[in-house]
Amino acid sequence: MSDILRRGRLASVPDEEIIEFTSSMSADKWIFNSDILVDLAHTVMLKERNVIRAEDCREILKGLLKIREEGIEKLDHTYEDIHISLESRLIDMVGEDVGGRMHSGRSRNDEVATCIRLTLRNELLMIMEDLLALRNTLIDVASENVDTLMPGFTHLQHAQPTTLAHHLTAHANAIGRDFERTRDCYTRVNMSPLGAAAFASTGFDLDRERTRTLLGFDGIVENSMDAVSSRDFLIETASVFANLMINLSKMAEELVIWSTSEFAFIELDDRYASTSSIMPQKKNPDTAELLRGKSGVAIGSLMSLISICKALPLSYNRDLQEATPNMWRSLKTTRSSVRVMNGMIATMKINKENMAGLATAGFTTATELADTMVRVCDIPFRTAHQIVGVLARGNGEPTLGEIDAVAHNVIGESLSGRGLTEQMVNEALDPILNVRKRTVTGGPSPDTMQQLVSNCRSR
Ligand code: ARG
DSSP states (O other): OOOTTSSSSOOSOOOHHHHHHHOOTTGGGGGHHHHHHHHHHHHHHHHHTTSSOHHHHHHHHHHHHHHHHHOGGGSOTTSSSHHHHHHHHHHHHHOHHHHTTTTTTOOHHHHHHHHHHHHHHHHHHHHHHHHHHHHHHHHHHHHTTTTOEEEEEETTEEEEEEEHHHHHHHHHHHHHHHHHHHHHHHHHHSEEOTTOTTTTOOSSOOOHHHHHHHTTOSEEOOSHHHHHHOOHHHHHHHHHHHHHHHHHHHHHHHHHHHTSTTTOOEEOOGGGOBOOSSOTTOOBOHHHHHHHHHHHHHHHHHHHHHHHHTTOOSSOOTHHHHHHHHHHHHHHHHHHHHHHHHHHHHHOEEOHHHHHHTSSTTTTTHHHHHHHHHHHHOOOHHHHHHHHHHHHTSSSOOOHHHHHHHHHHHHSSOSGGGTOOHHHHHHHTOHHHHHHHOOSTTSSOHHHHHHHHHHHHHO
16 A cells, blocks of 8 residues: 555554554444545535535545445555545545545544544434334333232332332333433534534635535534544443443343242243253343443443543544544444343233232331321321331231230320221232322322323323
8 A cells, every 4th residue: 555644744654563553444434434424525515615626526526426335345444544545545546636635624633523423423313213112112011011010129128019010111211311311412412523624724715514514413513623622422422321221231130130030020032041051941131131231331431431531632632533432332332232122121021920929028018007007097107117117027917906916015005996997907908909099190000100101102
């Protein structure tokens, strides 16, 4: 190769190790298509501004389209980045007298920033679609399970009876916020740095507004120094993804726990499971475990981005090249995780009997029993809490007789004397009635959940 950047100022050429160290070619596959679009838009604008001739413009555009058709593989991968490799290929095709005019009024600094934003913008749109699909799946499965009892947990200890719909719509709400955060950062990603050149703009009479329109950006990053040097949109996106991956990881953790023999709430579809090479009976929830693990990749990418960008002086510094692949890593991991989670939820088998069977285990109805005492017997909640707490030291659910005995010790009188009946106790201990009573907005009662599900759908 005759490196078109190494014919002037630089005399010696880098060896393989240095090329490998300095090149961004492998990560630049993410921006190949974007780079062609940026080249096309810049060239059209140069012609409209009479910086290049119409016939040269035509040749350059034709060449660029040809290069796109040939694909990235045809490019010389020994160049330090896709931009110069692409320009070099163009010059090979149409000659330097034509192809050598494309880079007028431009630097790789504004070029790469534009390419990253263009690629990221499209990826954000796709991930937003995937997030909506996952949210829909959660809502669909929830709407089929407004009556499916299960124990609700705090500290992973049985706490109060609830329903699977209540549990799944909680996740659906979190995914909805992830969608909103993604949409919000899209507005800052979709801004054009093109025309900033190296950092000081250019003496050519460029039209930044024109390339912005051609490339479909919502606005321009106005200050040309800011345009080439800022990567806060990457940090912001990676942070949104880290947050999203933490939400997915929490769900994955539950899928793993729910798949155990101890819980046996769900069974993942076989396509999301693996077996053991030695233990023939094993069905392992590997896909959920991997998703949990991959959240670390998204968090790590964010940490790398933050560390690389910290304390960089204005304007462009080559350190920024090291930042970009972290975005792609985070993006790839996050997008596939959203899609895989969607599939796991949509295809999992729900073991309603086991869920319902455990709904009252661990005296989950204790709160409702205490509340009943407050409502019927007119005692303070704190006193009822004490009485039921003492009863909870025993095994299982208490009878009215046991309640009265403890009440005597605590307040010096029985609660049946204050109107508590056997039937009231039984009702308080019934998980179905527990759930039905929780009609406060956002609570698990089937009617409330039905409402929440339809709110989710229309939002
Ligand atoms: N490959 C570089 C990057 O990803 C873009 C080119 C800017 N290079 C330069 N030497 N000014 O940031």
